[in-house]
Amino acid sequence: MNLGERPASAGVNIVCPHCGATEVDDLEVLDLDEMHAIRCDACKGRFLLLIAECEKCGEESVLSWPAVPTPSEIKFAACVRCGNPLNDHGSTVRTMGQG
Numbered sequence: 001m002n003l004g005e006r007p008a009s010a011g012v013n014i015v016c017p018h019c020g021a022t023e024v025d026d027l028e029v030l031d032l033d034e035m036h037a038i039r040c041d042a043c044k045g046r047f048l049l050l051i052a053e054c055e056k057c058g059e060e061s062v063l064s065w066p067a068v069p070t071p072s073e074i075k076f077a078a079c080v081r082c083g084n085p086l087n088d089h090g091s092t093v094r095t096m097g098q099g
Contacts, residue, residue, distance in 0.1 A: 010025065010027040011024040011025050011027070011028060011061065012028055012051060012081065013062060014038065014045060014062060014064070014076035015062070015064060016038075016040040016042065016045060016047060016064070017047050017064045017066045018043050018045035018047060018066055019040060019042055019043040019045065019059060020042055021041070021042035021043065023040075030049070030051055031051075032051050032052060032053055032060070033050070033051075033053075034050070034051075035048055035049070035050055035051055036049045036050070036051075037049075038064075046067045046068070046097055047052065047064050047065060047066050047067075047069060048064065048067070048068060048069065049062065049063070049064045050063045050064075050069075050074070050077070051063075051085075052077070052086045054079035054081065054082060054084050054086065055084070056079065056082055056084040057079060057081050057082045057084065059079055059080060059081035059082065060079075061074075061077070061078075061079050061080045061081075061086060063077050063086075072082060075087045084097065
């Protein structure tokens with residue numbers, strides 16, 4: 001164990017698209033492939049969040065938008081690790097209020 005390295009976060013890192021503040025969801029209670037409305041604790045701005053799992057590498061990508069994303073914004077979303085398009089999720093993303 002190298003004590004000089006910071007441990008990797010086990011939770012999901014959420015970054016506010018308005019002010020850049022970062023928060024960690026350690027409990028990972030937010031569902032995958034579902035749009036979530038979030039309020040930033042730092043700037044009080046509201047934004048939308050999507051967590052999608054890459055089918056190629058398995059990484060969970062956390063995407064946020066300051067307003068409702070257009071279908072093309074969702075279509076061009078890519079994995080944060082390998083760059084694989086997450087566009088397969090565009091057709092399966094559930095919006096708020098749908099189950």
